[in-house]
Amino acid sequence: MKSNKAKSTKYVPPKKNFRQKMIDIYHYRWFYLMFLPVFLSLLIFHYFPIYGIKYAFYDYTPFKEPEWVGWENFSYLFDSARFWRAFRNTIELSLVKLVLGMVFSVGLALLIDEIKSVGFRKVTQTIVYIPHFISWVVVASIFTLFLSPQSGMVNAIITAFGGEPIYFLASDSWWRVVFQLLNIWKETGWGTIIYIAALAGVDQEMYEAAAIDGATHWQRVRHVSIPAISVTILTVFILNLAKVLNLFDSVFVLQNDSVIKSSDVIGTYVYRMGIVSADYGVSTASGLFKSVISVLLITIANHLNKKIKGEGILG
Amino acid sequence: MMTEKLSFKKGKRGRAAFIICNTIFLCLLMVIMVIPLWKVIVDSLDPTSVGIRLWPKQISFYAYKTILSKKSLYLPLLVSVYTTIGATAVGLLMTTLAAYVILQKEIPGRKLMITYIMFTMLFSGGMIPAYLNIQRLGLMNNLWVIILPAGVSTYNIVLMRSFFESIPSTLYEAAELDGCTPLRTFWKIVLPLSKPALASVGLFIAVGTWNEYMPFILYMQDNTKMNFQVKVRELILQDALAGTAISASDDMLKSAVVVVVVFPFLVIYPFVQKYFTKGVTVGAVKG
Numbered sequence: 260m261k262s263n264k265a266k267s268t269k270y271v272p273p274k275k276n277f278r279q280k281m282i283d284i285y286h287y288r289w290f291y292l293m294f295l296p297v298f299l300s301l302l303i304f305h306y307f308p309i310y311g312i313k314y315a316f317y318d319y320t321p322f323k324e325p326e327w328v329g330w331e332n333f334s335y336l337f338d339s340a341r342f343w344r345a346f347r348n349t350i351e352l353s354l355v356k357l358v359l360g361m362v363f364s365v366g367l368a369l370l371i372d373e374i375k376s377v378g379f380r381k382v383t384q385t386i387v388y389i390p391h392f393i394s395w396v397v398v399a400s401i402f403t404l405f406l407s408p409q410s411g412m413v414n415a416i417i418t419a420f421g422g423e424p425i426y427f428l429a430s431d432s433w434w435r436v437v438f439q440l441l442n443i444w445k446e447t448g449w450g451t452i453i454y455i456a457a458l459a460g461v462d463q464e465m466y467e468a469a470a471i472d473g474a475t476h477w478q479r480v481r482h483v484s485i486p487a488i489s490v491t492i493l494t495v496f497i498l499n500l501a502k503v504l505n506l507f508d509s510v511f512v513l514q515n516d517s518v519i520k521s522s523d524v525i526g527t528y529v530y531r532m533g534i535v536s537a538d539y540g541v542s543t544a545s546g547l548f549k550s551v552i553s554v555l556l557i558t559i560a561n562h563l564n565k566k567i568k569g570e571g572i573l574g
Numbered sequence: 575m576m577t578e579k580l581s582f583k584k585g586k587r588g589r590a591a592f593i594i595c596n597t598i599f600l601c602l603l604m605v606i607m608v609i610p611l612w613k614v615i616v617d618s619l620d621p622t623s624v625g626i627r628l629w630p631k632q633i634s635f636y637a638y639k640t641i642l643s644k645k646s647l648y649l650p651l652l653v654s655v656y657t658t659i660g661a662t663a664v665g666l667l668m669t670t671l672a673a674y675v676i677l678q679k680e681i682p683g684r685k686l687m688i689t690y691i692m693f694t695m696l697f698s699g700g701m702i703p704a705y706l707n708i709q710r711l712g713l714m715n716n717l718w719v720i721i722l723p724a725g726v727s728t729y730n731i732v733l734m735r736s737f738f739e740s741i742p743s744t745l746y747e748a749a750e751l752d753g754c755t756p757l758r759t760f761w762k763i764v765l766p767l768s769k770p771a772l773a774s775v776g777l778f779i780a781v782g783t784w785n786e787y788m789p790f791i792l793y794m795q796d797n798t799k800m801n802f803q804v805k806v807r808e809l810i811l812q813d814a815l816a817g818t819a820i821s822a823s824d825d826m827l828k829s830a831v832v833v834v835v836v837f838p839f840l841v842i843y844p845f846v847q848k849y850f851t852k853g854v855t856v857g858a859v860k861g
Contacts, residue, residue, distance in 0.1 A: 280682060287681045289756040290674075294687060297672040297726060303711070304704075304723040305694045311703025367603075373596050385847055386604045389611075392839055392850075394785030396803045400810040400832050404617070405610045410825055412613055415625035444607065449854075456855045476589055508788060512807065526701075533702040534792065546700030554697055 315544040321537050332544035345528040353503035356442050361496060363443055364450030372458045387448025398445055399512040434518040457491040493567055501560035504549050525549050618829035637830030649798060650805040657720045661783040665725010666776050673734035674760055695728040708793050719793045725779045736856050737771030774853040777846055806831045
């Protein structure tokens with residue numbers, strides 16, 4: 260068997276008999292051993308919970324044994340105004356966030372691309388990436404202090420101009436504005452990386468040709484740069500579209516009881532139903548509802564992505 | 575890159591004006607971005623600095639001394655350090671192992687293994703089934719729940735594999751001919767050659783774990799098992815909603831915990847920025 264070892268990796272016949280398969284598997288035995296920790300980790304922390312999805316069809320709280328109820332949890336959800344409110348909020352917050360994030364990132368990437376000084380460019384990039392690495396908990400903390408009606412800087416400026424202090428995070432009308440602004444603050448810079456990379460890949464000859472044809476700088480940006488990164492823009496957009504329902508951490512840490520109406524999303528709804536109220540059945544059902552739609556979105560996104568990338572190569 | 579000099583000749587004036595405006599605009603943007611962070615640092619040092627002031631009038635390390643002297647603040651810091659180191663080590667090991675196995679083009683069952691990993695990105699049980707699972711396994715209040723799953727992400731594995739693919743395969747073959755077991759090849763050849771990749775993925779896992787919040791809220795009940803993120807939030811929320819007047823030292827302490835939690839990152843960040851950026855672009859190319 261040992262003499263077979265080196266050979267079996269080389270010429271692989273199209274069809275193998277059982278014996279040869281076993282030899283192959285034996286040859287790769289170390290690799291299977293190496294895969295084992297990954298296998299177990301995913302099994303325990305990812306595949307085991309999938310089994311728990313069955314509780315979507317059970318009446319289950321910590322104080323009683325799970326009892327099969329069929330689709331009852333779902334009909335409860337679909338009749339619940341709060342669930343639909345959470346659903347609507349998720350879509351609204353996510354889509355606005357997606358579009359704003361996109362526009363600002365592309366815009367900033369184009370501006371950074373205009374910087375010709377290597378040093379200034381590096382400094383700019385370094386600084387605008389920073390907020391991405393600060394956790395949402397800490398971002399919420401920083402801005403709770405920054406926007407505080409008692410000691411926050413923003414309200415100090417407002418009162419200095421004679422205005423009334425605003426409690427930004429506890430007002431239904433302001434909460435969404437703050438939420439979007441914080442998302443822009445945190446992720447715009449980081450979002451530029453992929454576009455800057457795409458812009459760096461644009462053929463310089465295209466710009467030169469455009470310049471010879473008498474294109475102004477703006478026309479070059481408009482007709483060369485932007486079309487060149489449009490595939491990237493669309494790809495990022497589609498991939499993010501698949502994740503619209505995943506909104507959780509950012510909302511959870513910025514939320515408080517006085518703004519539930521405008522801020523409750525499916526993720527936080529699941530948390531409140533499941534962890535706070537300990538209604539495992541209904542919360543698992545709403546989580547499952549979210550997962551199923553997400554799978555659909557990802558499948559569609561994947562399909563679209565393949566199509567666009569294929570066309571991108573041909574065109 | 576086109577080389578372009580700032581010129582005020584006729585016909586170039588518009589361009590020059592644009593370059594100046596762009597520079598000023600980006601500088602302003604950076605200042606606006608940094609102000610909230612800068613303000614926290616100033617407020618943590620200056621007991622008199624509330625409101626608009628952006629420069630400390632006097633400096634006091636009272637808040638930082640308090641953090642280090644109070645066990646309720648010091649312990650979460652240790653938990654953060656412990657889980658970050660643990661998760662980074664475990665995560666790097668698992669990610670590299672998985673990537674290396676998938677790299678073997680002819681291993682029987684390769685497709686199955688890839689599907690096994692990729693599926694986790696597509697579908698998951700969700701928060702409540704995950705919570706019930708940890709509860710059932712008796713792993714509540716066990717920090718391994720934070721450390722073990724942190725690193726095994728599909729994204730990291732794909733990233734690592736693309737890095738590995740850049741190592742010439744003749745090196746593996748030579749090692750194999752010399753009688754190296756795959757484990758030995760892995761340790762002696764693959765890992766040493768992929769240091770930049772290890773740095774990149776390792777940093778992502780480290781920052782991710784340091785920033786972890788929800789798993790602690792969900793799976794840890796004991797106060798001694800909470801990390802610094804949880805503590806920061808607890809402190810900030812203490813009277814934020816009560817609406818009562820806050821003493822200056824309270825505000826200082828709040829600002830100081832925020833500084834402590836972002837400080838380690840800010841210190842290493844300028845030196846390791848390239849690894850973060852590289853991780854994103856490599857991952858993006860591979861899709």
